[in-house]
Amino acid sequence: MAAHATDVSLAVSTVIFALRPHPETGRMTVWMPLVRRIREPFVGKWALPGGPLEPDEDLAESAARTLAETTLLTPQYLEQLYAFGNIDRSPGGRVVSIVYWALVRSEEADVAVETENVRWFEADSVPELAFDHNLIVEYALWRLRNKLEYSSIAHAFVGDTFTLSELREVHEAVLQKPLDPANFRRQIEGSGQVVPTEHLQTGGRHRPARLYRYNRAASDENNGPLPSRSLPGRTQGAS
Amino acid sequence: MAAHATDVSLAVSTVIFALRPHPETGRMTVWMPLVRRIREPFVGKWALPGGPLEPDEDLAESAARTLAETTLLTPQYLEQLYAFGNIDRSPGGRVVSIVYWALVRSEEADVAVETENVRWFEADSVPELAFDHNLIVEYALWRLRNKLEYSSIAHAFVGDTFTLSELREVHEAVLQKPLDPANFRRQIEGSGQVVPTEHLQTGGRHRPARLYRYNRAASDENNGPLPSRSLPGRTQGAS
DNA sequence: CCAAAAGTGTTGCTAATACACCCATGT
DNA sequence: ACATGGGTGTATTAGCAACACTTTTGG
16 A cells, blocks of 8 residues: 555646736736647647656756756746646646746846747736646736735846836736835835845936845745745855 | 656645644644554654555545545545655655645544544644654644635634634634634624524523524635635535 | 623724825936 | 936825623523
């Protein structure tokens, strides 16, 4: 009852979110890279990046690896989303997918590769995907929008330092509604999730804006007993 | 790269919560059943009920099955908690565990079996468990307490109809703090998650209390795009 | 009548909203 | 000077916590 090998194969996939200006309207919206399937089932259809779990890597590592392999991106945020394991979700073999979701900076997303088999889609209007990936994307988007309101993940979309306008633009893009600049400022400043620096950002044709830095300590408190949940490893070491 | 069988085995475990009066103080507290391991690794240690995923059952089904096998309980609520898959979490073989958490009614918990290898523990003071199960229990407790405050899962601990005092007692037991009866009433009634019936509960040496019923429709809205999340199947059909 | 819990009312605080207004820069 | 966003002030409102008070039962 204990040691017989399972007939179920285990995969790890990732929903990757980035903000990009919409090519037509110019407004910032949520985008995600998808990969084209090159074998059955669902050949030719778009799907989430991912692959089988290697025996020598942790779940989050696996997500980060396949993410890097397909898009060359390094995520600022990576968190487990859900494990999908319905019997019939994959024709031709039982597959349980542990799905992660990741956030990458906008600047990075701009440089991201786009090939014949990797393309960016607007998150709210992805085509019909392979497997149950449409449901997964829908759920990930729901989590993103939900979590943005009670957590401090927005900073993952911006640089190390940022103006409050930039941060507000992130919120507006994700939540798809305009926010009052004055109230947004007070909310964010009051939450302690952000720390002012001494630098200002000049260059706009208006008053320079103060630059802020993310305050890691403040937001680690609401994350529960599970380890870090944010960047899988700041380790920039050679490898 | 695609079809080679994985070396990783897949298990499903469940953290089961019920409310029981503390044997000494008499106060309601959170309890959970644990099973004693009867083989290596960790022989003799207590662990979460669970087992390998059968190829012909969904993840939630598997959780419900092992839950029933060990405790004979039928949960009122069953939701996926997290997938634990660190490389070294199980000595002697890579195991990824998809963990669920369940809530069962207090009356049921009273009747629950307790054998040499199944025992109830107070959730806040479990002994040293097998594997990483202490972390899992801690996380499940955190989720329970968290979710109680923004969701309407408390009804899973009580019967089909209940007084607001009973519901408040659930909140107080889980959150470990007294709540103002007047404000609690307004909060619950105002949230629409509960519907008054025409019946009163007499018998106490005081004014009879109105009985309420859970309002399923109202709380399905905050649950995101994932299917039902509550009872795995109200199907009482023979099997 | 009294104890005890059910249920209602009121007050005061805090936080979110809406919006008016001043500030500092580039052109 | 003026347009543009940065940043502050403020009045209104909604929600919540604290607690006084009334109601209805069993004893």
